[in-house]
Amino acid sequence: MQQANGRPADAKLGPPPPFVLPLLDSTSEEMPVYSPQEIEKKWQAHWKTHQTFKAYNHSSKPKYYVLDMFPYPSGAGLHVGHPLGYIASDIVARYQRLQGRNVLHPMGFDSFGLPAEQYAIQTGQHPAVTTEQNIETYIRQLQQLGFSYDWSREVRTSDPQYYKWTQWIFLQLFNSWYNLDTDRAEHIRTLQEKFAASGSAGVRAAGEAEDRHDFSAGQWQLMGEKQKLAAILPYRLAYQQDTYVNWCAGLGTVLSNDEVKDGLSERGGYPVERRLMPQWNLRITAYADRLLQGLNTLDWPDAVKEMQRNWIGKSIGAEVTFPVQGHAGADIKVYTTRVDTIYGATFLVLAPEHELVDTLTAPGQRAAVDEYIAATKRRSERDRMSDVKHVSGVFTGAYAANPVDGAPVPIWLADYVLAGYGTGAVMAVPSGDQRDYLFAQHFDLPIPAISDAQKDLDQQADPTKEGRYINSGIVNGMGYKEATATLIAFLEEKALGKGKVNFRLRDAIFGRQRYWGEPIPVYYKDGTAYGVAEADLPLVLPEIDEYKPTEHGEPPLGRATDWKYRGQHEFELSTMPGWAGSSWYYLRYMDPENADRFVGEEAEKYWGQVDLYMGGAEHATGHLLYSRFWYLFLKDLGLVTGTEPFQKLINQGMILGVSEKILRLGHVLPASTSEAATNETKAILDAPFTKLKFSSMELPLELPTKNVFVSQDISDRFRSTPGVSEGTLTALHVDISQVDSNKLDLNKYSASHPDLKNAVFVCAGGYWQNGSFTKFPFGGSDVFLTASDVEKMSKSKYNVVNPDVLIDKFGADALRLYEMFLGPLEQFKPWNTNGITGVGSFLKKFWRLFHPEDGALAVTDEPATPAELKTLHRVIQKVAHDIDKFSFNTSVSTFMIAVNELTALGTHKRAVLEPLTLLLSPFAPHLAEELWAELGHAPGSISEAAYPEFREEFLVEANVTYPVAINGKVRDQRQFAATATAAEIETAIRESDFLTRFGEGKAVKKVVVVPGRMVNVVV
């Protein structure tokens, strides 16, 4: 009755249970308290020695595979942002074990990569050595967080026993081609059979035809080995070709498109330029459509699926041939998605790199064209990015004929047309395409309307598909669909065009001119590439003297001495990109010891797909796409049995750091870097601030230094003060350990910056210099304030929070809970260490349910009361529901509420606490193991227990308190029996004093009763 509305708070009004002593001696030393440091070390050691979390490839239980994206072991170790996803996946892994599943939860390292190599170049240390050290740090940090990984399955991509199989998969790609007739990859043998039977004409293979030549079956028979291999090479799924690449001179290597951001390398931020180089490529484009279709079957975040769709970039259109006038046989193929607008095509635009440019340029335009091409080459990718709006182009002097009506169409060049997409040429329809419109406007070309629905053509292009076509020959008066079909039929009949699907996706460049990666298992005999025999794998990375390119500009592997295949043939010198090893590691975890196969057949079949993949959204178009590609390829070869590698994907959001910055008053420096300007800069920097204008007051200050810092609260007064200080404010990062609630600790700061002796720190009421404070005449604060900013955590921003420190102080269980408690898993959120005390005291309260004042275990075998059972079963229900939704923050809240309620109820009963311990164990595993053992269970056995069963009947109350509202506004609370029907409640309300009290005398129009929830009276 007291708890009619489920508020056990009432209980605290009653007398305390007899065995709870009043809070008199809470500081007494002998009281053993919750000591996470001891408990956590103990159980981590226990799990390790007993291999508690070892997964077995044979089990009668259903399997569950929880995977974390494995880390690159950087030298900086983990910060508090890194474990977020690992904690969440560990909760799921532990929860699934309680649900009776055989759980595979592995961890490993993506241990090839650029940072270790850069460090090697600087220090001469072998990257393997630093990588090994970094991995040890990572393992230590991961273990002290209490993750339930099966460490016996750990893989490292730089381990020869692992990369042996990465190389092996490469060889399978090298030995395969993609047959469009069967729509799958096949061994190169079937290609040779086709060549032998019917020559190149009998083959429909994925990929561009550029390097492929036509030959008959007879010609094939006459070819020597070298010629045959040369003919096959452009069909392979791993092939070598001169390719425009993103060359990054700063890193000395090529990068893939997803490693380039805004014209700069993602790692290091060096400029990237386009360059034509012979490269190994993987023919991912063969899988474009399957990669696209497969997305529909995946339980992934929509954002990631959408990114992959955009990256693949399927477009449905037509390829149309425009014959060039006066150049017989010179045809320009354009790709268009709007063939219906072809009568509006008033000019063609080719990419400056287009192969016909040279042929068709008229003598009179030769000089202008050459100059334009040269200018285009000079422009770096970055310039082109930052200069999108600017229209440029040049007329070639040549004309093509519009294939539908023969009208002459001038041919232009412009760098807005990309050589690598479609055919490298477009038909420009200025009335329907804004880019073409701007071009036509700029060069004064006609912009004829083609549809009666187009509007405002004097302002902008109108790409509408509505209306009827005008000025459009054979499609005049038709609608969009009819016109498109009519035109394609017309063009196909004349052999001047055909419907075509295009993809934005490019083949993946697969070589890096670097040392610390998997050697590509290829050697050259007479200039022809051969795959290394499988029996000779792994092709081990050779030792070299320095990790730099050779003098001749060859990759570092060119330094290896006597490194020849079988003692005689040169090896390929580039290594694989970072994503090679990570494209299949999840398969190796299934069977990491297998020496005969990349994964054993049975193991692969048993574990199948990854059930839950946890990782960052930054891998949306790189790793996740490449992994799917390799999986589909392996499937074509019959080596894996599923359809997709990762069924469910969760992106954990990033935890951001809160940076602290101080503002330095600086001079306005000349932008130019000329010598005169440099001298001027020096002069300015050396000059003191003679006067500091501050608000409207001019201070009588001579500041003999260039290091004048301004407190954040008064910074605005300087920003808007023209002239006097010649000042601008620049923000400098300050280590967050030197700041407390935006207050800068000047002693700490000065101690860490000996170079800033004599620096002046201006506050609202005076300034600090060398430890002493000089007041301004008008008075004010002497506190120097910083400005806070939420940014990515990184060493360079001095805002990194180290988990080790927090674990020392609060314990891993508290850190795990707190990271989950911060907010929804998938959201980006700033880190604030202060809040961790909240989960810390929650754990202590939980502990005290078992160990009240005297410290001894005080759990009783008394039967639980209805109120206690209600609390327990609400938790059972809510937490299971939350874990299914990956809503861990609300689970933590639920635990807190339950512990608050049980503390108020004075509960110390096994019947409640034992199941509650199980519920908490995925979140705070160390504490749970400790209490579980204290409750008399075998040590370490909590993960083998069964999840408590939810029983609805404990939540049912005899009475329900209804909020009663008038017109949606709650006015009163009324109690009714839980079994009362809507009609009964309505009658009771109508007959009660409710309306006289709150109804303002109005007539009741309607009474809405939602049984169990609320009542609303409409007047």
Add this chain to the structure above:
RNA sequence: GCCGGAGUGGUGGAAUGGUAUACACGAGGGACUUAAAAUCCCUUGCCUUCACGGGCUUACGGGUUCGAGUCCCGUCUCCGGUACCA
């Protein structure tokens, strides 16, 4: 521009269309203490009122509904991705 996502107290955030602000931090007050830490208790969205109470509030403007933080339409802001893709 296009594609995602998000706007709720001082802060992190909660809320199957049904009592908005749970839980936690911070802040304020109190107890214990020589003092501090730790611990415990109380208060804490905003406005108004001595008080009881009343009014307002989920970025903004409309709409649907007995009832909207939640659904629909429009606008704004922020974050992420992507872009001369024909």
